[in-house]
Amino acid sequence: AGLAIAVGDSTVGIEPCPGGNTTTLCVAPASPLQRLALSADSVRDDSYLLSNGHRYLLGTRRAESLPWSVYFAVDEEAVYAPMRERLRFEGLLLLGMIVAGGLAIYAYDRSTNLRQLTERAQTEARFSTIVNTAMDAIIIVDAQYRISVVNVAAESMFGYESRDVVGRSVLDLIPDAAKDELRRALEQTLLARAQRLDRKSTRLNSSHIT
Numbered sequence: 001a002g003l004a005i006a007v008g009d010s011t012v013g014i015e016p017c018p019g020g021n022t023t024t025l026c027v028a029p030a031s032p033l034q035r036l037a038l039s040a041d042s043v044r045d046d047s048y049l050l051s052n053g054h055r056y057l058l059g060t061r062r063a064e065s066l067p068w069s070v071y072f073a074v075d076e077e078a079v080y081a082p083m084r085e086r087l088r089f090e091g092l093l094l095l096g097m098i099v100a101g102g103l104a105i106y107a108y109d110r111s112t113n114l115r116q117l118t119e120r121a122q123t124e125a126r127f128s129t130i131v132n133t134a135m136d137a138i139i140i141v142d143a144q145y146r147i148s149v150v151n152v153a154a155e156s157m158f159g160y161e162s163r164d165v166v167g168r169s170v171l172d173l174i175p176d177a178a179k180d181e182l183r184r185a186l187e188q189t190l191l192a193r194a195q196r197l198d199r200k201s202t203r204l205n206s207s208h209i210t
Contacts, residue, residue: 004034006067011035033058037071145169145186 002015013028028034037060055076062069131138137154141147147170150162158165158173165172170186171179 002028002034002071004037004069004071006038011038033071033073034069036060037069038062038067139170139173141170141186143190145171145183 002013005012005014011030011034013031013034014025015028017024017026033056036058056073057076057079058071058073060069060071131149131151134151135153137157138149138151139147139154140149147165147168150160150165155161160173171182174182
C-alpha cells in the first residue's frame, strides 16, 4: 500500500518504511505498480502481470484535483495459495474417500459371492451325498430328456458311468420297446409340473390384485 505522486514525467512513491513500522513513511523508488495506479481512472480493481513474473491484485483511488493516487497491491499467489492448498487437500481427500468406498464395495461383493459359492458347494455336496447313497436308481433329466444327474445305483443298473451318459437323452438308455411308454410318462410328468406352476402363479397374481 502506498501513495503514488506524479512529479513532471517522473513518479514518486510514498510507502510504509521497511521493517514493519507502519507509522513511518518513506519515499520509495518508482515502480510499475505506482505508474499503474496513476494511469488508472478514478477507482480501479484489477489483476496485473508485471515483468518480474508476479501477478498482483491492485486497487487504486485517484485524487480528483491532485496528481496523486492511493493504491493497495498484494501478490495474487500469496492471496490464493492457501485457497489452492485447501482445494488440493479437499480434492485428495475426496479421491481417497472414493477409492476407499470402491474398495469397500468390491470387498463386500467378493465376500458375498464367496459366501454364495460356499453355500452352493455345501448344498450340492449334501445333495450329491443323498443321491449317491440312495438304494434306488435315480436319474434326473431336463425338459429335453437330457440326463443331468445319475447316481451310483443307476450306474450299476444300466451299466454306464455317470460321465458317459450326462448330457445324453435318457431314451438312449432304454430299449426300443419301452421308449414310447417312457416318453409318454415323461411328457405327462412335465405337463403336470407346468400345470402346478401355472396354478401357483395364478394364485399369487390373485393375491396381489386383492
